[in-house]
Amino acid sequence: MGSSMNVLDDELNIVVIGAGLGGLAVALALRTATSRHVITVLESAPALAEIGAGLQITPNAAKLLIRWGLGDQLQKVTTVPEQFTIYRYSNGEVLGKRDNYGAEMLAKYGAPFWDVHRADLQIAMYERAKNLGIKFRFSAQVESYDLATPKAILQGGEEVHADLIIAADGLWSRCRSSMLGYIASPTPTGDLAYRIVLNFDQVKDPEVLRFLSKPQVHLWAGPDCHAIYYPLRNNTMCNIVLLVPDNLPENVARAPGSIDEMKEIFRNWDPILQKLLSLVTDVDKWKLMHREEMDAWSNEHATVAFLGDSCHPMLPYMAQGANSSIEDGAALGVLLSKLSKKEDLASILQVYQDLRKPRSTAIAKSSEKQRYYNHLPDGAEQKVRDALMKSQIQEPQPGYPFYWIDPQMQSWVYGYDADLEAHTAWDKFLKDSKQKTLPGAQL
Ligand SMILES: Cc1cc2nc3c(=O)[nH]c(=O)nc-3n(C[C@H](O)[C@H](O)[C@H](O)COP(=O)(O)OP(=O)(O)OC[C@H]3O[C@@H](n4cnc5c(N)ncnc54)[C@H](O)[C@@H]3O)c2cc1C
Numbered sequence: 442m443g444s445s446m447n448v449l450d451d452e453l454n455i456v457v458i459g460a461g462l463g464g465l466a467v468a469l470a471l472r473t474a475t476s477r478h479v480i481t482v483l484e485s486a487p488a489l490a491e492i493g494a495g496l497q498i499t500p501n502a503a504k505l506l507i508r509w510g511l512g513d514q515l516q517k518v519t520t521v522p523e524q525f526t527i528y529r530y531s532n533g534e535v536l537g538k539r540d541n542y543g544a545e546m547l548a549k550y551g552a553p554f555w556d557v558h559r560a561d562l563q564i565a566m567y568e569r570a571k572n573l574g575i576k577f578r579f580s581a582q583v584e585s586y587d588l589a590t591p592k593a594i595l596q597g598g599e600e601v602h603a604d605l606i607i608a609a610d611g612l613w614s615r616c617r618s619s620m621l622g623y624i625a626s627p628t629p630t631g632d633l634a635y636r637i638v639l640n641f642d643q644v645k646d647p648e649v650l651r652f653l654s655k656p657q658v659h660l661w662a663g664p665d666c667h668a669i670y671y672p673l674r675n676n677t678m679c680n681i682v683l684l685v686p687d688n689l690p691e692n693v694a695r696a697p698g699s700i701d702e703m704k705e706i707f708r709n710w711d712p713i714l715q716k717l718l719s720l721v722t723d724v725d726k727w728k729l730m731h732r733e734e735m736d737a738w739s740n741e742h743a744t745v746a747f748l749g750d751s752c753h754p755m756l757p758y759m760a761q762g763a764n765s766s767i768e769d770g771a772a773l774g775v776l777l778s779k780l781s782k783k784e785d786l787a788s789i790l791q792v793y794q795d796l797r798k799p800r801s802t803a804i805a806k807s808s809e810k811q812r813y814y815n816h817l818p819d820g821a822e823q824k825v826r827d828a829l830m831k832s833q834i835q836e837p838q839p840g841y842p843f844y845w846i847d848p849q850m851q852s853w854v855y856g857y858d859a860d861l862e863a864h865t866a867w868d869k870f871l872k873d874s875k876q877k878t879l880p881g882a883q884l
Pocket residue numbers: 458459460461462463464483484485486495496497498581582583584609610611612614615634636682727748749750751755757760761762763764765766
């Protein structure tokens with residue numbers, strides 16, 4: 442790929458950096474919207490491996506995945522939770538609960554709430570993209586960029602030219618450093634995550650088996666920590682995430698964890714959680730890192746656009762990072778399909794940023810607020826939180842401390858349709874531009 446490949450003015454050579462969920466989403470959205478443009482995805486990993494753990498894919502992203510033709514495949518590997526319950530960590534007290542949660546989400550938002558293994562989702566998206574003609578190159582590690590040209594320079598020196606580079610290279614984005622002109626590493630948040638997956642066939646205890654028999658999301662809120670359980674792969678695999686204060690050395694982002702240390706932290710917690718943790722044979726500790734959102738998601742030459750964690754990472758307390766990357770991909774794909782000449786790119790990328798940035802900033806802020814409610818230490822504020830939740834156990838009201846159940850927050854997050862929003866934003870841009878060019882518009 443020695444030089445730019447565009448032959449027609451309305452056909453671009455688009456190079457996506459990263460086959461994560463955001464990179465795959467933009468490729469799928471763009472190819473679903475138009476057969477124009479050559480799309481190539483460069484991924485540093487040699488192949489898509491069985492890495493990662495569970496993700497909650499909420500209706501705002503599920504509706505997009507279904508539109509891209511992934512509904513049948515994902516139905517086979519996801520789990521829809523029947524119930525969503527929030528527990529006080531120590532005494533099994535139910536603070537909040539929605540029965541028929543999955544059915545309620547489908548009825549309200551027209552798309553499912555899915556619990557899924559990240560690898561299952563990523564591989565399904567990749568297979569679909571490949572079938573749609575997207576080109577992939579693995580073991581293609583981008584070392585540096587010339588964003589004005591633009592080109593990506595791979596390890597080994599090969600230069601990959603493009604009309605547009607889409608940076609979907611995640612939290613540690615090199616493309617971000619290249620655009621900003623300096624290297625700034627993400628900073629620690631003060632928390633770390635233990636991410637655990639167990640197969641149901643590892644479980645023999647009848648009480649735990651009863652617990653597992655109903656697909657459910659189970660969140661335990663405790664002082665400075667929380668734990669969340671949900672099942673994967675058609676209710677055959679447990680996913681447990683434990684969020685606790687970070688005690689990893691400063692420069693270590695991931696390390697093998699001690700099972701004893703993990704159990705000790707949860708010593709006084711719900712016995713069911715302790716039984717689940719007693720099945721763990723090895724576990725990693727992941728330092729949770731964060732960085733500020735980028736001010737600009739494209740450059741002055743309109744030759745690079747950012748999406749997902751590369752430009753707006755968010756803490757995982759609302760489980761919206763991947764969902765948000767998928768929304769970005771959908772919006773950018775739809776907007777790029779509107780291009781009628783290369784000169785439109787600057788406007789398209791501006792409309793993309795204006796549409797997406799306010800929402801991702803707001804979700805990132807709300808995720809920090811969710812951390813506060815999840816980790817309230819025992820005391821006056823925790824008692825107020827719990828009393829409010831218990832008073833609304835039948836009918837949660839706006840302002841409810843857990844967004845999954847807060848009717849207002851939930852509908853703001855899950856009711857969003859990135860496709861529709863992108864079409865509307867472009868139509869508005871065209872209308873506004875036309876008005877500006879009408880005679881007398883400047884008067
Ligand atoms: C504990 C935890 C739980 C979470 N739970 C949820 C959840 O339930 N729901 C949810 O929505 N989100 C969740 N998230 C967040 C989610 O995982 C991320 O926000 C999401 O994966 C970001 O997607 P992305 O495509 O932007 O980046 P990534 O998934 O990081 O993908 C980036 C890709 O780019 C590739 N790459 C990087 N650099 C280069 C390079 N130089 N050259 C070529 N390729 C490169 C990488 O190999 C990778 O494949 C969670 C995160 C954590 C830490």
